[in-house]
Amino acid sequence: MKRFVVLWVTIGLLASGCNSDEQPTKNVSDPQAVEDGADSEGRTMPLTGLTADGDISHPVVMVMVNNHPKARPQTGLDRADIVFEVLAEGEITRFAAFYHSETEGTVGPVRSVRPYYLDLAEGLNAVVAHAGGSPAAKERYSQSGFPSLDGIAEDGKYFTREDFRQAPHNLYTSVEQLLQGASEQGFADRGPLPQLTFSAAEDVGGGATANDIDIVYGPLYAVRYTYDTAAGHYTRWTQGEMHVDLETEQPLTMHNVLAIKASHRVLDEQGRREVGLTGSGEGWLFQKGTVREIQWKYVDGFPRPYADGQELPLVPGKTWVNVVPEDADVRYGDEEE
Structure with missing residues (x-):
């Protein structure tokens, strides 16, 4: 029996077209705090850990x-x-x-x-x-x-x-x-690299089971993520088909899926929007087949997930963030054979 996570986005059908929980953590800015996942110099990749x-x-x-x-x-x-x-x-x-x-x-x-x-x-x-x-x-x-x-x-x-x-x-x-x-063009020296927080523990805990996620932006934009326990990652689907890379024909996979609600306001007849990504709001963090309801806050350049006042670390690996309007609804479950 299958029970699916469903995240529905309520938006008007506007013109289309395009005109123009607490686990041990490590911060990539602190090499001394990093053990596993670091090279001999104690370095990790800033966006993946x-x-x-x-x-x-x-x-x-x-x-x-x-x-x-x-x-x-x-x-x-x-x-x-x-x-x-x-x-x-x-x-x-x-x-x-x-x-x-x-x-x-x-x-x-x-x-x-x-x-x-x-x-x-x-x-x-x-x-x-x-x-x-x-x-x-x-x-x-x-x-x-x-x-x-x-x-x-x-x-x-x-x-x-x-x-x-x-x-x-x-x-x-x-x-x-x-x-x-x-x-x-003179952009090579961008100063300090970003600093995200990653879990140093093998497992994350405290969340309900959620192996399947559906996010529906509109009739042509239905997204699903399914968790592969054996592989330890999520796979993305779009419009009912596995979302693959054109060159490799391999599926798109990721280790964290962060769904966050943000303010949306339509600005013109083309349907261009204003989206508030530098504030805060509600959301859900999906990791290792589990889900945590979170509050996100834009801190140090990134919409970071928090629960009980503490930042939740990301699982080392790739992260996909789905931004949805504030009137979105989320329900989650798991897949049972």
């Missing part, structure tokens, strides 16, 4: 990745350390994919940016790769010194139009090109 391998001084890169049905399956989401999924306009979601652990590989299709995605990028001190943006976003990233690589403007040399898809769903880049662009 996994063992650092080689130089980690390069900047974090955030890529705006298209999630229109015509853009699926995407390329390179499997290599991202952290992925945010947020409504971009109407009922269309878009991914903000953060790369640091892996420094190679194609990513795309690339799409336009919104101000709240820039909030996320600034929080993690990232260079932003995008294809234009809304008027409000452009006002910000056009400022002198803003770490922006715009694939449809002067930074187009770091991007490529592919012929197997039609525009605007065919703009691609690579992590190598973006790191080269960051260096050539």
